[in-house]
Amino acid sequence: MNLLKALATVSSLTLVSRILAFARDILMARIFGAGMANDAYIIATRLPNLLRRMLAEGAFSQAFVPIFGEYNKRRGHDETKLLVDHVTTMLALALFAVTLIGIIAAPLLIYITAPGFIKDAGKFDLTVQMLRITSPYIFFISLVALAAGILNTYNKFWVPAFAPILLNICLIGGALWLAPRFDQPIVGMAWAWFVAGFVQLAFQVPFLKKIGMLPDIRFNLKDEGMWRVIRQMGPALFGVSVAQISLIINTIFASFLVAGSVSWLYYADRLMEFPSGLLGAALGTILLPSLSKHHADNSTEEYSKLLDWGLRLVFMLTLPAALALGMIAVPLLATFFQHGAFVAGDVLKTSYALVGYSVGLIGLIAVKVLAPGFYARQDIRTPVKIGIATLLATQLMNLLFVFGMQLHHAGLALAIGLGACFNSTVLFYFLRKHGIYQPEPGWGKFFLKLCVALLALGLTLWFGMGSEQHWLTTHGWTRIIHLAWLVAAGVAVYFAVLFALGFRLKDFAKRGAS
Template sequence: MNLLKALATISSMTFLSRVLGLGREILIANVFGAGMMTDAFNVAFRLPNLLRRLFAEGAFSQAFVPILSEYKSKRSPDEAHTLVNRVATLLGVIVMLVTVAGVIGTPLLIYATAGGFSAHPEKFALTVELTRITFPYIFFMAMVALASGVLNTWNHFSIPAFTPVLLNVSMIAAALLGRDYFATPVEALAWGTFIGGVLQLAIQIPAMARVGMLPRFDLHFRDPGVMRILKLMAPATIGVSVAQISLLINTAFASWLPTGSISWLSYADRLMEFPSGMLGVALGTILLPSLSKLNSSGNKAEFSAMLDWGLRLALLLTLPAALGMCILAVPLTSTLFQHGAFAAPDVLQTSRALVAYSVGLAGIILVKILAPAFYSRQDIRTPLRFAIISLVATQAMNALFVWQLGLAHAGLALSIGLAATLNAGLLYYGLRRKDAFTPRAGWPVFLGKLAIALCVMGLVLWFAMGQATTWTQITTAKRVIWLAGLMVAAALSYFVTLFALGFRPADFKRGGVH
């Protein structure tokens, strides 16, 4: 398996998903703007999305994949299938109970996570209604996470990477075709989320059958493999999802800020998810099974070399994305979102959040690469400690940035990025201290060349983008042409400089573990 080819496959699928997700956000901004309805939907969607990342894609995947990889490598196919059966059954039962409890207790959840809405009864009631529609999404996605873990372990990356596309297609169709059928048009988005969850689960079933791992009901609480996964999941629930916990707490903070704050953060977050998903999630997805197999075989040198490859590739591609987002925050936001109900003031407020997010983008992506190195070693407690430190730091920075320095919603975005950078630094320190990772030679020269290329790219963008206020006043067609030219200029200046400094694509080609 060629890891660079696998990364390209996952990244291309993720790119398609992110493009459709961006199209979804552009459509929402055009139809609903940034106000009460979008604030209510963003809170309603964030709750099940948070639980999905906590219990399904996050903690579950990081605990499940290393154990399953061990079963696949060292045990018979029947034993591996039995493990899948029992994990799927227990996960399904637990998440179904959580879903029912969430639907019943929705008002309490909204009080806890968006208490500021209680001062606006209409807004609060709408949020409760939308949350009850979207909450079953967590059940569908828990099953999707299990299927994706199995397929990734069997080196089938394309279907799991394509799956999120279906959610975006469903929500776009619901917004375009369904909004006229509801007294409150934004309800169409909630039902689009529900249907998207069903579609994402449905596409996994044939793929699971093809690898012979389609699960059957088998409730067995004391299976040794299941117990090991549960033991790993407990600390991983916090450790792998600290950014999501911070995001939920930030939503509570933002609910007390002016109306539109949650929506501005959400639109900026959508742009940040482009590089985060295409690089961080994709690299983490392909590295976890390979690192798990290398750890099981005791190949320490190759384990370290593979992680070094992932870190270099991540920095090579993440740093220019972060710099571009920072400099082009207003051009990006105005070009993509300034239509219909989304006005110039919304552009400026969203771009402030985007600049703040860009500061910590490298940290956010590096966490997704460094944390799997621990999980592949079945070490959950070390990243848990670092995650708790980062979570506390996030809230301390929230108090400083939002209330003391008056940065409002941009301060919330900045605290997440800086805390992720702190988390990445601690994870790197932890791997070195445990002698689990030894960087290969040449890092100072590598970073120096990146710095030169980034300076060239930054100067090109700075002088070519013009005044920020101009972008909110020109036509959409001019914005699109101008932004496209800037992005081409940025890519050419960065990669041509790197090429002149000796970088070659073949340097980053790497084989994986079968």
């Protein structure tokens, strides 16, 4: 399996999903702006999404995939299928309970996670109503993540990567068709999330059946593999989800700031998810199964080389993205979101958060390579300890930036970014200390060439972007065309300089474990 080809496939489908997500957010910004209703919607959908990331894409995938890969490599199809049956049954029961709690305890959950909403009864009640509608999404999407782990281990990377496209199609349909049919249009968007969860799960069922891994309902408390997964989940839940826990705490902080703060952070986060999804999530998706297979084969040298390959891609592709997001934050936000109720002031406020987030982009994406370096080896304790330290450091920075330096919502974004850099740095240190990762030769020259290309990119963007006022006052195709050629010029200059300095695509080709 050519991992570069797999990365390109996953990234391409993620790009389509992100484009649709931007279309969705543009519709949301145009229809709902950054006011009370949209704040309520963001909180109501953020909670299920956070639980989905923590339970499914975070703790569950990191705990399940390495053990599933080991079974698939060493124990044969029948034992592997039994593991899938027992884990799926146990997971479905747990998810049903979590969903029920989300519906029943919705007022308490909003009270805890967005206490600032209590002073506005209408806002609080609307958020509770939508959380009850979106809670079943946790059930559907967690099973989607389980299916994705199975399919990725079988190198069927495109199927899970296509599922988010269905999510965004459902949400766009919700904005255009469902929302106008409700007395409170924003409630239609909550129902769109419910539909999207079911559609994504149904899409993956035929592919699971084709590889003989469609789960049957079987309950066996004596399954040793299932208990191994469960034992891994507790620590993994915390260790992988530090950024998500920080995001929950940030939501609490933001709920006390001026109206619109939650929305400004949300739209900045949406732009950050573009590069982090294209590269970070895609790398994590293909690396974890391959690393798990190398570990099962005791291929320590190939294990280290695979980590090195991932880190080089992270630096080569993330640093220019971070630089661009910081430099052209206003052009990006004005072009995508300055429509209807989302005005120039919202663009500027959101740009402050985006600059803060961009500082930590390299850390956010590097974690997607470094954390699997531990979890593929079924080492949970080390990332958990690092996660605790990261969480404490992030909250100390929140207090400093928000209350000490009065950076307000931008301080929350900066703390998340710097916290991710701290997390990735310490993960890297322990991978080296434990002898898991040995850097390949040539990193010094590699960084020097990157610096030259980044300088060229920065100059291109600086001279090409013009003034912020230009972006805030022009409209329509003028902004779109200017942004398109600015981004195209930056990309062309960056990669042209890298090519001139000797970078070639074939140098990054990498074959994964079979």
